[in-house]
Amino acid sequence: MSRALSVLVRTAVALAVALLLLPVVGLLLRTPWSTLSSQFASPVVRQAIYLSLVASIAATGLSLVLGVPLAWALARWDFPGRRLVRALTTLPMVLPPVVGGVALLLAFGRRGFVGRWLDELFGISLPFTLGAAILAETFVAMPFLVITVEAGLRSMNRRFEDAASSLGAGKWTTFRRVTLPLIAPSLWAGSALAWARAIGEFGATITFAGNLPGRTQTVPLAVFLALETDLEAAITLSVVLLAISLTILVLLRDRFLPR
Amino acid sequence: MSAGPVIRVRLLVATALVLGACSSQNPAVESESGELSGSAVVFAAASLTEAFAEMAEAFEATHPQASIVFNFGSSSGLATQLVEQGGGDVFASADAVQMQKVVDAQLVRGEPRPFVRNHLQIIVPFGNPAGVEALEDLADPDLKVVLAAEQVPVGRYAQKVLSKAGVTVNPVSEAGDAKGVVGPVALGEADAGIAYATDVAAADGAEGVDIPDELNVEATYPIALTQEAAGNPVAQAFFDFVLDGEGRRIMGDFGFGAVE
Numbered sequence: 346m347s348r349a350l351s352v353l354v355r356t357a358v359a360l361a362v363a364l365l366l367l368p369v370v371g372l373l374l375r376t377p378w379s380t381l382s383s384q385f386a387s388p389v390v391r392q393a394i395y396l397s398l399v400a401s402i403a404a405t406g407l408s409l410v411l412g413v414p415l416a417w418a419l420a421r422w423d424f425p426g427r428r429l430v431r432a433l434t435t436l437p438m439v440l441p442p443v444v445g446g447v448a449l450l451l452a453f454g455r456r457g458f459v460g461r462w463l464d465e466l467f468g469i470s471l472p473f474t475l476g477a478a479i480l481a482e483t484f485v486a487m488p489f490l491v492i493t494v495e496a497g498l499r500s501m502n503r504r505f506e507d508a509a510s511s512l513g514a515g516k517w518t519t520f521r522r523v524t525l526p527l528i529a530p531s532l533w534a535g536s537a538l539a540w541a542r543a544i545g546e547f548g549a550t551i552t553f554a555g556n557l558p559g560r561t562q563t564v565p566l567a568v569f570l571a572l573e574t575d576l577e578a579a580i581t582l583s584v585v586l587l588a589i590s591l592t593i594l595v596l597l598r599d600r601f602l603p604r
Numbered sequence: 605m606s607a608g609p610v611i612r613v614r615l616l617v618a619t620a621l622v623l624g625a626c627s628s629q630n631p632a633v634e635s636e637s638g639e640l641s642g643s644a645v646v647f648a649a650a651s652l653t654e655a656f657a658e659m660a661e662a663f664e665a666t667h668p669q670a671s672i673v674f675n676f677g678s679s680s681g682l683a684t685q686l687v688e689q690g691g692g693d694v695f696a697s698a699d700a701v702q703m704q705k706v707v708d709a710q711l712v713r714g715e716p717r718p719f720v721r722n723h724l725q726i727i728v729p730f731g732n733p734a735g736v737e738a739l740e741d742l743a744d745p746d747l748k749v750v751l752a753a754e755q756v757p758v759g760r761y762a763q764k765v766l767s768k769a770g771v772t773v774n775p776v777s778e779a780g781d782a783k784g785v786v787g788p789v790a791l792g793e794a795d796a797g798i799a800y801a802t803d804v805a806a807a808d809g810a811e812g813v814d815i816p817d818e819l820n821v822e823a824t825y826p827i828a829l830t831q832e833a834a835g836n837p838v839a840q841a842f843f844d845f846v847l848d849g850e851g852r853r854i855m856g857d858f859g860f861g862a863v864e
Binding site: 451454455472473555556558569573 | 681684779791792
């Protein structure tokens with residue numbers, strides 16, 4: 346029985362690895378290696394990579410600035426509606442990104458109920474701008490950071506904080522010198538997850554920010570459009586995105602995440 | 605709204621194809637009673653969405669045992685899919701260029717047949733709040749204009765029209781197919797776009813501004829059976845249905861011009 350079980354588990358593991366690996370192999374087999382460098386010379390490719398990096402890093406930054414306080418509130422505060430806020434936090438994770446994009450448009454678009462005021466009071470119109478791309482990416486990516494950091498805050502040993510404050514440290518000092526170092530692994534893991542989600546973001550971005558080379562066309566959007574006519578360019582862009590993502594995730598994992 | 609629905613449809617079709625491939629092939633057959641049964645997969649330009657949905661309903665009413673599965677998208681994307689992975693029995697393209705890609709790959713059975721014509725209109729939100737009256741107005745840098753990307757037929761047609769009119773437009777977004785132009789305009793987020801007249805007519809919340817005939821293009825749509833349709837009477841029957849009397853009437857109802 347246990348032998349049969351072991352075979353079953355091994356088969357499952359092999360199938361899981363195959364499922365993850367084979368698409369990557371497919372991509373690499375079709376990569377036009379000889380023309381790869383000339384593809385890089387194309388301004389569309391370079392702009393898309395640049396925009397992807399800018400937008401995903403900005404979205405990760407925004408997720409940290411807004412998400413860490415939210416994670417703190419969810420982990421430490423007791424307030425009415427906390428369960429509701431937590432459910433709201435995870436909503437973008439289950440919502441199809443395109444739906445998220447439409448929702449963003451209906452709220453922050455020129456005719457949206459918030460966007461109308463932004464336009465009238467400040468002359469800000471978000472749709473079709475890089476700001477919209479960053480906001481869309483933050484919308485889908487921030488939940489990953491909040492959930493990871495909240496888990497970190499809940500599982501950390503709070504006696505160190507108590508000790509610090511009994512030794513006279515203020516709240517801010519305690520947070521900065523004791524809490525933050527203790528939850529550093531969750532912060533890094535959460536940031537990496539959020540960033541990875543942001544750089545791969547497609548649906549909410551194309552819906553809310555549109556698609557314009559050099560302005561809002563990130564790599565996933567460029568891949569989607571390149572698929573229409575130029576499969577080689579699409580594959581090249583995909584390989585580039587794969588390489589950037591893998592490099593950064595491996596670096597992060599080696600340096601900051603416990604193994 | 606841009607590319608979303610298209611992608612969803614593509615995924616649905618992909619799933620259907622995978623499931624279809626897993627279950628043993630179930631080719632369409634003509635039963636002894638002469639009743640047509642089985643299914644055919646039709647790859648069709650996004651601008652045909654409404655008309656072809658109605659077409660399939662009429663077809664399935666005539667042949668209750670038969671069913672039509674659609675994959676709507678930009679003709680260029682569909683042509684790439686057909687060449688790369690196949691999966692379609694019928695291909696209806698918005699221009700000859702994309703059809704030729706499939707012909708060149710020797711995937712077309714017989715000859716493509718031109719079946720409808722279309723032309724372009726300027727699409728504006730209902731009530732035309734920006735007061736767009738002509739192509740020249742689209743050059744206004746304060747106007748938010750959405751065009752389709754030049755890779756897809758409607759984007760190529762739009763560029764033709766603009767260059768004939770000598771107008772340069774800096775769009776705020778380039779849509780991935782014909783329907784992608786309609787969404788942002790109908791929502792009022794963009795002030796104007798250039799779309800097929802049929803898409804303007806089908807859109808809620810948007811209206812059209814005519815482009816003079818001498819500047820307009822005549823988009824002729826070809827339709828063809830693919831090699832995969834061999835031995836599939838449903839595909840052949842649908843192809844004939846589109847070209848036949850009732851099919852022509854339906855296309856006319858949706859504003860498509862007839863081909864002599």
